[in-house]
Every structure is written in C-alpha cells, then in structure tokens.
Amino acid sequence: MSDMEVQLVQQCLGGDKAAFESLYDLHARRTKAYFARSGFTPADAEDLTQDTFIRAFNSLRTFNGELGTLSGWLATIARNVARRHWNRRGDGRDFDPQLAEQTLEVKNNPTYTAEAAEEHEAINDCISRLPEEMANIVRLRYVAARTTRGIAAAAEMPESTVRLRLAEALAALESCLRAKGILE
Amino acid sequence: MDEQERKPETRLEMLLGRWGAEEAIRGAEPGAPPLPQGVREPRQQKPARPPRPPRSLRPLLRWAPAAAAAALLVAAGVVLYIVTRGQMDKAGSPDAAGPPPAVAAAEQKAQKLQTELAETKKQLESSMSDLKNLRARLEDTSARLANAVEQEVHAAEIERLRTDHQAEKRTLVEQMEGRLAELNRQAEAKEKQIAQLNEQIDRLQQDLTAATASDAALKDELAGAKRELEAARQGQAATVGELNRQRKLHSETLDSLAEARKELSQMKAQFSSILDDFERMYGAAAVAGRAGTDACQQAARSANIVARCATIRGDAAQASTRKLLETVETVFTRLDMLDPRDGRSAASFASLLARTDLRRRIDVALSNVAQDTQIRALLFEAKLILAGVENVG
Numbered sequence: 001m002s003d004m005e006v007q008l009v010q011q012c013l014g015g016d017k018a019a020f021e022s023l024y025d026l027h028a029r030r031t032k033a034y035f036a037r038s039g040f041t042p043a044d045a046e047d048l049t050q051d052t053f054i055r056a057f058n059s060l061r062t063f064n065g066e067l068g069t070l071s072g073w074l075a076t077i078a079r080n081v082a083r084r085h086w087n088r089r090g091d092g093r094d095f096d097p098q099l100a101e102q103t104l105e106v107k108n109n110p111t112y113t114a115e116a117a118e119e120h121e122a123i124n125d126c127i128s129r130l131p132e133e134m135a136n137i138v139r140l141r142y143v144a145a146r147t148t149r150g151i152a153a154a155a156e157m158p159e160s161t162v163r164l165r166l167a168e169a170l171a172a173l174e175s176c177l178r179a180k181g182i183l184e
Numbered sequence: 185m186d187e188q189e190r191k192p193e194t195r196l197e198m199l200l201g202r203w204g205a206e207e208a209i210r211g212a213e214p215g216a217p218p219l220p221q222g223v224r225e226p227r228q229q230k231p232a233r234p235p236r237p238p239r240s241l242r243p244l245l246r247w248a249p250a251a252a253a254a255a256l257l258v259a260a261g262v263v264l265y266i267v268t269r270g271q272m273d274k275a276g277s278p279d280a281a282g283p284p285p286a287v288a289a290a291e292q293k294a295q296k297l298q299t300e301l302a303e304t305k306k307q308l309e310s311s312m313s314d315l316k317n318l319r320a321r322l323e324d325t326s327a328r329l330a331n332a333v334e335q336e337v338h339a340a341e342i343e344r345l346r347t348d349h350q351a352e353k354r355t356l357v358e359q360m361e362g363r364l365a366e367l368n369r370q371a372e373a374k375e376k377q378i379a380q381l382n383e384q385i386d387r388l389q390q391d392l393t394a395a396t397a398s399d400a401a402l403k404d405e406l407a408g409a410k411r412e413l414e415a416a417r418q419g420q421a422a423t424v425g426e427l428n429r430q431r432k433l434h435s436e437t438l439d440s441l442a443e444a445r446k447e448l449s450q451m452k453a454q455f456s457s458i459l460d461d462f463e464r465m466y467g468a469a470a471v472a473g474r475a476g477t478d479a480c481q482q483a484a485r486s487a488n489i490v491a492r493c494a495t496i497r498g499d500a501a502q503a504s505t506r507k508l509l510e511t512v513e514t515v516f517t518r519l520d521m522l523d524p525r526d527g528r529s530a531a532s533f534a535s536l537l538a539r540t541d542l543r544r545r546i547d548v549a550l551s552n553v554a555q556d557t558q559i560r561a562l563l564f565e566a567k568l569i570l571a572g573v574e575n576v577g
Contacts, residue, residue, distance in 0.1 A: 020217060021217045024214070024217040028212075028214035028217075029209050029210070029212045029213075029214055030209050030212070031214075032212040032213075032214045033205070033208040033209045033211070033212040036208065036212060037205075037208055045212075046214070046215050049214055049215075050215070050218040051218075053217065053218055054218050058338075059338055059341075059342075061334075061335075061338075062335075062338055062342070080345055080348075080349065083348075083349075083352060084348070099201055099204065099205070102201050102202070102204075102205045103205045103208060103209065105205075106202055106205045106206055106209070116202075119199055119202075119203070120203055120206060123199060123200065123203045124203075138200070139204075139207075141200075141204070142200045142201060142203060142204030142207075143204045143207045143208050143211070144208070145204065145208070170196060170200075173196065173200070174196050177196065177199070182199070183195060183196060183199075
C-alpha cells in the first residue's frame with residue numbers, strides 16, 4: 001500500500017470527506033467494473049459499488065495495512081457483496097467469473113509499466129484492424145467478460161459462429177502481435 | 185513464468201485478459217461517493233444504537249441531581265420553620281426578660297440545623313463535584329463503550345459474513361463435489377464408449393486395410409489380365425494375319441510347286457532324252473571303233489578318271505564327297521585292271537559295282553547344286569562310263 005493511501009485512510013478515520021472521496025476515486029472504477037463483468041446490470045453495479053464503499057468505510061477501523069493492501073481488502077468486501085446479491089444477476093452462464101476476478105487483480109492504471117502500456121496500445125491497434133464484427137466479439141469476450149454463450153446472446157448469432165469468429169480473430173491478433181514483436 | 189505460459193496462445197489469452205480488464209476499468213464510470221457526511225460523523229452512521237452507560241453508574245446518573253435538590257429543599261424548609269416559630273414566640277411574651285427556654289432550645293436547634301445545613305451544603309458541593317467527575321468518567325466510558333459496541337457489531341458482522349461465506353463455501357464445495365463425481369461418472373462412461381469405439385475403429389480399420397489390399401491385388405490382377413488379354417488379342421490378330429499370309433503363301437507355293445513339278449517332270453523327260461542322246465554320243469566319241477567293257481576301259485583311261493580323282497579329292501569340302509571320290513577311284517582302278525576276256529573278273533567287277541551302289545551315290549552327289557564344278561564334271565563322266573559298263577553287263 002502506498003504512503004498516499006495510508007495517509008488517506010488515516011484522514012478518513014478522522015472524518016475527512018476529501019480523503020474519502022479520493023479513496024473512492026482511486027478504487028470505485030475497478031469495483032464497478034468487477035460487478036459489471038460479473039453479470040450485474042449497470043444500475044446494480046453502481047448500487048453494489050456504493051454498498052461496497054459504505055461497508056468498507058464503516059469497517060475502515062478494522063483494516064490493518066500490515067496484513068494486506070487496501071485494494072485486496074476492498075476486493076474481499078466486493079466479492080462478499082457480489083455473493084450476497086448473486087441472484088440479482090441475469091444468466092450467470094453468460095459471464096466468465098475468471099475474467100471478472102482478473103478485474104480485481106490488475107492495477108488501476110494501465111500505464112503502470114512502460115512494457116504494459118506498450119502491450120496495451122499494440123492490442124488496441126491490432127483490434128482496430130479487425131473487421132467490426134470480429135472486434136465486437138473480442139470486446140464482448142475480453143472487456144465485457146462474456147462467455148461464448150453470452151456473446152451469442154448479445155451479438156444475436158449462433159454459438160458455433162461466435163466460436164469460429166473468435167478463433168479467426170485470435171489468429172489474426174496473434175499474427176498482428178507477432179509482427180509487432182509483442183508475441184514471440 | 186511456467187512452461188504453459190510460454191505458449192503463444194496462453195500468452196495471447198493472458199495479454200487479452202489483462203487488456204480487457206484494463207479497458208473495463210477505464211470504461212466504468214462510478215457515481216458520486218456514497219453519503220460523504222457519514223465519513224465526517226462516522227458514529228451517526230450506526231443505526232439506532234445510542235451508547236449506553238455502564239449498568240452500575242446508571243442510577244447515580246438518573247437520581248443524584250434530584251436527591252441533592254430534595255435535600256437542599258428539606259434543609260431550607262426546616263430552617264425557615266424554626267426561624268418563623270422563634271419570631272412568633274417572641275411576639276407572644278413581650279414582658280419576658282430573656283429568651284425563654286424553648287426559644288433558646290430552638291435557637292440551639294436552629295444553629296445545629298444550620299451547622300448540619302452547612303455540612304449538607306458541603307456534602308452537596310462535594311457530591312456535585314463527584315457528580316461532575318462521574319459525568320466526565322461516564323462520557324469517557326460511554327465513548328469507550330460505543331467503540332466497544334461498534335467493534336462488537338463489526339465483529340458480529342464479520343462473524344456473520346464469515347459464517348455466510350463458510351456456508352456458501354461448503355455448499356459450493358458440496359455442489360462442486362457432486363458435480364465432480366457426476367463428471368467423473370460421465371467421464372468413465374465416455375471413456376468406456378471411447379474404448380468401444382476405438383475397438384470398432386480398429387476392427388473397421390483392419391477390415392478396411394484388408395479390403396484395400398484385396399482391392400489393390402484384384403486391381404493389379406485385373407490390369408494384368410487386361411494386358412494379357414490385349415496382348416493375346418494382338419497376338420491373335422497377328423497370328424490370324426500370319427495365318428492368312430501363310431495360307432496365301434502356301435497356296436502360292438502349292439501353285440508354284442505344281443508348276444515346278446510339272447516343269448521338273450518335263451525337264452526330267454527332256455534331260456533323260458538328252459542324257460541318252462549324250463551317252464550314246466559320248467560313248468561313241470570316247471571309244472570310237474570299240475565296244476563293251478573294253479570300250480569302257482578305254483573311255484576311263486581317256487578321261488583319266490583315276491588320276492583326276494586323286495587330284496581333286498583334296499578340293500572336296502564334304503567328307504561324303506571325299507569318300508565318294510575314293511570309291512570312284514577304287515572302282516575305276518579295278519576297271520582299268522580288268523581283263524575283258526576273263527568272265528570271272530567281269531563278274532567280280534559287276535559285283536563290286538553293285539555292292540558299292542556307286543551310280544546311285546553319284547546321282548545323289550550330282551543333285552547337290554553347290555557341288556564343285558570339276559568334281560561335278562568328273563562324277564558326271566564317271567556315271568556315263570559306268571552306265572556303259574552296266575549296259576555291257
């Protein structure tokens with residue numbers, strides 16, 4: 001946990017509204033993205049994000065920075081909140097829980113290393129070169145964390161077509177990233 | 185990075201997963217922070233659970249001010265009653281020189297009460313001070329109690345969450361175990377089916393291999409038979425052509441043969457006639473004025489047959505010809521030595537001539553068209569001379 005976060009937590013415990021808002025700004029996006037990628041509607045994801053932060057700040061005195069990071073602590077609360085409202089989701093088979101979990105594992109800032117930033121930009125460029133239908137399927141899969149079934153429902157096409165298009169898109173991306181030196 | 189992550193596909197999936205998560209985080213627009221005033225006054229966030237003082241301090245807090253006020257009122261009332269009663273007693277007995285004993289007693293009692301009142305005031309002030317201290321302690325204890333209650337609530341909440349989590353975890357584990365067992369059963373069934381299918385595939389593969397081999401052999405055999413049939417057809421056509429040609433040739437040959445036989449018979453007749461004429465002419469020319477064996481001897485000597493035989497015998501290419509020439513030389517030597525007047529000698533010569541079958545052998549040698557010209561001429565002359573001998577005989 002960074003020194004800034006430690007200071008913000010201390011200020012929050014002292015009732016500092018600005019510190020609370022700063023912590024919220026730091027972690028709310030990732031929390032909301034986690035709920036959205038778990039299959040909750042945008043409105044539900046917003047509600048659950050608020051619920052998560054209310055619970056977090058009510059329990060902030062129990063947080064021990066020596067035992068773990070604030071991000072990990074918030075992730076645990078978010079998982080519990082999501083589990084308690086699991087039945088509010090649509091069809092859970094439409095979303096990939098592994099990809100949703102990945103939301104809680106990455107850093108907030110994608111430019112945390114130069115290499116990661118370069119890879120991120122290369123992937124954006126390669127996806128922009130794909131046909132629109134393939135690019136949409138890739139975004140549904142890896143941004144919206146949907147399963148093949150979920151992509152088929154969202155894109156209104158058969159699952160077999162989704163698998164075929166996704167395989168073609170991955171082959172094209174692999175070739176493009178190999179040409180850029182991202183993949184060996 | 186383990187071996188699996190080095191695979192391009194896994195690396196690609198990992199990159200895309202991280203990219204997708206980052207894009208999702210970028211795209212998430214959270215609303216305003218929840219209840220910011222709650223952060224400023226965190227205790228007001230707690231629902232309807234006001235801090236309560238410890239049970240032992242609660243009666244003191246509730247009754248101490250009232251008791252102190254009541255004690256002050258009672259003391260003031262007693263003092264007022266005693267003072268008023270003393271003044272009424274003085275007004276009722278104006279001729280009294282000094283205070284009556286009751287007044288004195290009352291004054292003493294009033295003084296005593298004042299003293300008690302002063303002590304009571306002191307006690308009240310002391311109590312008020314204690315009360316103030318107690319209130320301060322109470323506030324501090326209340327604050328600590330609130331913290332303790334809050335922590336207790338949090339602990340209970342955490343415990344409840346932990347219990348829920350464990351229950352859900354157990355449920356999930358049971359579900360997953362059940363699902364795993366079901367999947368294991370399905371996997372076993374599938375493995376059995378796969379094994380059976382593999383066996384069927386192996387059998388079919390073997391049948392297919394055998395059928396393919398048989399088919400290939402039959403194809404080869406058929407191709408060979410076709411080639412043989414085609415060759416036989418060509419051979420048959422050639423044979424038929426050859427047969428037709430041979431038939432035609434045979435027919436032509438038969439015609440030529442018949443023609444040749446006809447010519448041959450004509451030539452033989454002509455030759456026989458010519459030979460008879462020649463023999464007569466030759467014999468007459470060779471031994472003019474002589475007749476019989478003597479003429480033949482003279483003809484042989486004139487023709488010098490014996491010497492010519494010895495000369496040309498070495499030129500004969502064939503052994504049969506050389507042997508024939510030897511026989512000719514022997515016979516003509518005997519003819520040369522023959523005494524024409526001796527009958528037994530002539531008979532012996534005739535016997536030798538018959539025994540050697542010389543004329544027929546000479547005819548056979550003359551029929552050989554490849555015979556040397558000198559040999560042919562010698563043999564022809566010998567035949568003519570011997571013809572004369574036989575005629576004589």
